[in-house]
Amino acid sequence: MTTGGGDMSETLLSVEGVTKRFGSTLAVDDAAFRLARGELIGIAGHNGAGKSTVLNVVTGRLAGDAGTVTLDGTTRDATVPVASADALGIRIVFQELSLCPALRVDETAAVFDRSARGTSWRTAAWNHLQTVLDEMFPGHGIRRQQQIRDLSIARRQMIECAAAMLPGEVPAKLVILDEPTSSLDASSTESFYAYLHRRAAEGLSAIVTTHRLHEMIDNLSRLYIMRDGRIVSEEVAATSTKESLVAAMGIGGHEAARERTVSDVERPPVPGDAPVRVHIGDRATGAEIELRAGEIIGLGGLEGHGQVAVLEALAKAARSRLPGPKRTLRQDVTVDGTVAYVSGDRGDRGIFRYWDVGQNVTIANLKRLSTAGFLSRGAERRLVDGWWPKLGIKGGPEDPIVSLSGGTQQKALMARAMAEDSDLLLLEDPTRGVDQSTKEDVYALLRRQAAEGQCVVWYSTENEELRHCDRVLVFRSNEIVAVLAGSEATEDAILSSSFAGAPSSLSGAS
Amino acid sequence: MTATLAAPSREPVLTKITRSPALPAFVGALVIWLATWLVSGNGLWGTLAIGASVATYLVMVGIGQLFVITSGNGGIDLSVPFVMTISAYLGSQVMNGDDGNLVLGLIVAIAVGIGAGLVNALLVEVVGMPPLVGTLAVGFTIQTAILVFSSNSTGVPSPGLSSFVDGNWGPFPIFAIFGVLLTIVFAVLLKRTSYGRRTEAVGQSATAARLAGIDPRLVRAAAFVLSAALAGLAGILLAAHAGGPSLELGTPFQLESIAVVVLGGSLIAGGRGVVPGVWAGAMLLTLLVTLVNVAHVSSAVQNIVEGLLIVVVLAVARNPVFRKS
Numbered sequence: 001m002t003t004g005g006g007d008m009s010e011t012l013l014s015v016e017g018v019t020k021r022f023g024s025t026l027a028v029d030d031a032a033f034r035l036a037r038g039e040l041i042g043i044a045g046h047n048g049a050g051k052s053t054v055l056n057v058v059t060g061r062l063a064g065d066a067g068t069v070t071l072d073g074t075t076r077d078a079t080v081p082v083a084s085a086d087a088l089g090i091r092i093v094f095q096e097l098s099l100c101p102a103l104r105v106d107e108t109a110a111v112f113d114r115s116a117r118g119t120s121w122r123t124a125a126w127n128h129l130q131t132v133l134d135e136m137f138p139g140h141g142i143r144r145q146q147q148i149r150d151l152s153i154a155r156r157q158m159i160e161c162a163a164a165m166l167p168g169e170v171p172a173k174l175v176i177l178d179e180p181t182s183s184l185d186a187s188s189t190e191s192f193y194a195y196l197h198r199r200a201a202e203g204l205s206a207i208v209t210t211h212r213l214h215e216m217i218d219n220l221s222r223l224y225i226m227r228d229g230r231i232v233s234e235e236v237a238a239t240s241t242k243e244s245l246v247a248a249m250g251i252g253g254h255e256a257a258r259e260r261t262v263s264d265v266e267r268p269p270v271p272g273d274a275p276v277r278v279h280i281g282d283r284a285t286g287a288e289i290e291l292r293a294g295e296i297i298g299l300g301g302l303e304g305h306g307q308v309a310v311l312e313a314l315a316k317a318a319r320s321r322l323p324g325p326k327r328t329l330r331q332d333v334t335v336d337g338t339v340a341y342v343s344g345d346r347g348d349r350g351i352f353r354y355w356d357v358g359q360n361v362t363i364a365n366l367k368r369l370s371t372a373g374f375l376s377r378g379a380e381r382r383l384v385d386g387w388w389p390k391l392g393i394k395g396g397p398e399d400p401i402v403s404l405s406g407g408t409q410q411k412a413l414m415a416r417a418m419a420e421d422s423d424l425l426l427l428e429d430p431t432r433g434v435d436q437s438t439k440e441d442v443y444a445l446l447r448r449q450a451a452e453g454q455c456v457v458w459y460s461t462e463n464e465e466l467r468h469c470d471r472v473l474v475f476r477s478n479e480i481v482a483v484l485a486g487s488e489a490t491e492d493a494i495l496s497s498s499f500a501g502a503p504s505s506l507s508g509a510s
Numbered sequence: 511m512t513a514t515l516a517a518p519s520r521e522p523v524l525t526k527i528t529r530s531p532a533l534p535a536f537v538g539a540l541v542i543w544l545a546t547w548l549v550s551g552n553g554l555w556g557t558l559a560i561g562a563s564v565a566t567y568l569v570m571v572g573i574g575q576l577f578v579i580t581s582g583n584g585g586i587d588l589s590v591p592f593v594m595t596i597s598a599y600l601g602s603q604v605m606n607g608d609d610g611n612l613v614l615g616l617i618v619a620i621a622v623g624i625g626a627g628l629v630n631a632l633l634v635e636v637v638g639m640p641p642l643v644g645t646l647a648v649g650f651t652i653q654t655a656i657l658v659f660s661s662n663s664t665g666v667p668s669p670g671l672s673s674f675v676d677g678n679w680g681p682f683p684i685f686a687i688f689g690v691l692l693t694i695v696f697a698v699l700l701k702r703t704s705y706g707r708r709t710e711a712v713g714q715s716a717t718a719a720r721l722a723g724i725d726p727r728l729v730r731a732a733a734f735v736l737s738a739a740l741a742g743l744a745g746i747l748l749a750a751h752a753g754g755p756s757l758e759l760g761t762p763f764q765l766e767s768i769a770v771v772v773l774g775g776s777l778i779a780g781g782r783g784v785v786p787g788v789w790a791g792a793m794l795l796t797l798l799v800t801l802v803n804v805a806h807v808s809s810a811v812q813n814i815v816e817g818l819l820i821v822v823v824l825a826v827a828r829n830p831v832f833r834k835s
Binding site for chain 1 (some may be wrong): 702703704705707708710711713715717718719721722723724777781782
């Protein structure tokens, strides 16, 4: 799958000596790299390593402090920002999804597609977008009349990826993709890179940054590794392994060691009569699944097949004052116990952007922190201080939440939910766009919560993560088509049951 | 990129003041206060005392409006002037100029407000109408009731209430002190109670609030009830000041109640409310009216000046160039 021979052909982009400071922080330090026409390269590094900053200087969205950028033979000074990267032939897909929620899909297409004019501008724009979408994500299921806010986060990401490939006034020479697949499942990711390779053969170049290291290894030709603002090494993807990249990115050896022992850690079984009782009854198959305290339950399968609906129904069932099961499309859900919810869609479903970190942590626990409705500052501070060391968050509780990186925000959201001390912890793809070391922190937190008797229900778009679970429920078309034990929950097993698993395979489970 | 800030110790008071979103409105109010004093020759304190007393009505409805706006979802309460007027009529009718009926009259005025607020909440949160339309519909319905009722209404507020809103306690106007106390109470409600915290949370992201176990509809419904209850109380108090209810009693408050919230530094889209800022906005608008009155300019000029001032204050408050600390 790797594009070889990039070095032989003509240079498209050459970056020399780019440096950028934010206050006292040296975000990018003398970065230099090059990219050939038709080559797909990656930039890897932790959150905060400087990946996004260097790319922002390259595209001219941000003025650097020094350096030059040569694109297609034209050299420009990196200290001067550029009004429109589009006009240079550069397209960008942002890490934080940036579509207007109130627009329809065809109207969104027109935002990206300036050529769509006249009375049938929606149709023209949609036709262009649909062509790309069909090729990039066959069977995407996006319709032109849908509003962006009604689409799942994965479909919104598909639209962003496809929109970057629309033919514009200046043909695209270079596409910059910042976590383009963070919400996509394995099959969409595969078809996305297949599309990228087809376009690369026509001469398009791309720079990808993602925390999904295996994606880079499988699909790109060369990788630049960034650490603390510097490009520390250049690797050939074909000869790299996840371990070698992790080592180059500077996660200490102990992190890697911890990761290996994860699945071997045996938690003591919690007795079945523990207080939390969760039933997921599948109306189609009649099967019932009971979740127990101290279990980590994974929800797997392709994205958008009913996993989030089950999570939301669990939350609703636990918080409802009316007794009786809550329904999703296919399941009846009953919960006996309390819940807390963590979403990986931090911007829309997680953070409160005008508040500091401390307020963001305490918001779900106001009842415990107040007497007669009045909040106790002391109790609030004690709660935050109690969680602070366990999370390893940089900075202090009085920093604005938006000043933190995505991974750090996610840790604060985890603290919010775990401080609730609920019977059930619901997680909606909590490691989306989060770097490897933060992921490891999240896994460790979850194991500790389960060991303390909490029942963890965890939806992930990364199948690889689900090996941390005791049992994995695989979803297809809103149905639970398989229940795999943690040891069986390999990526292959999950994928094969999410495509081929018949509902009957549920028998024998649970 | 990693903004590794050393945990800041408590912010210095001065920084807190210079970064307050209400600062431009307070400065504007101060400037107009001094200008009014120079033009009118009423004395520095007298100008302030009268202004504060009159501004308190606007502060009351502004605080209610602030809670509705801060709870987000395009929250706005356009029924405020109509609720004020009908409460003024019904409260006056019950009081009928007798101090013995004072408490009952106040209860009726507030109850009318609570009723209107519940209908607002029902239309917006259960029926699902946009707040702008739902509250305006309620307002128009009340308007009809006012027209029917006012034709044979004879009641006036009790004299005790009139001396409360117009009286002085030494050099201090009693009503302005009441207004300051009310502001403190609601500032505490917004910033120091669980309800206030939930209001700002829902205003920032209703979805995130829902997932954190908060029911956004209940929080927003409470804001509508609070706003209308304050409007009902302000209506009967204003009638006591004016010597009786009138058809146009509430009219100026419809847009001014919104203007003072935004001038005071609260976000119009919700999520962040600045209760003391309502005072700044209300003083600004009230003293401005006094200024143009004593300066004997035409009402056309008055409106131009008022509009320009709002633009200037908001431009200063919103423009990041001015907001660098």
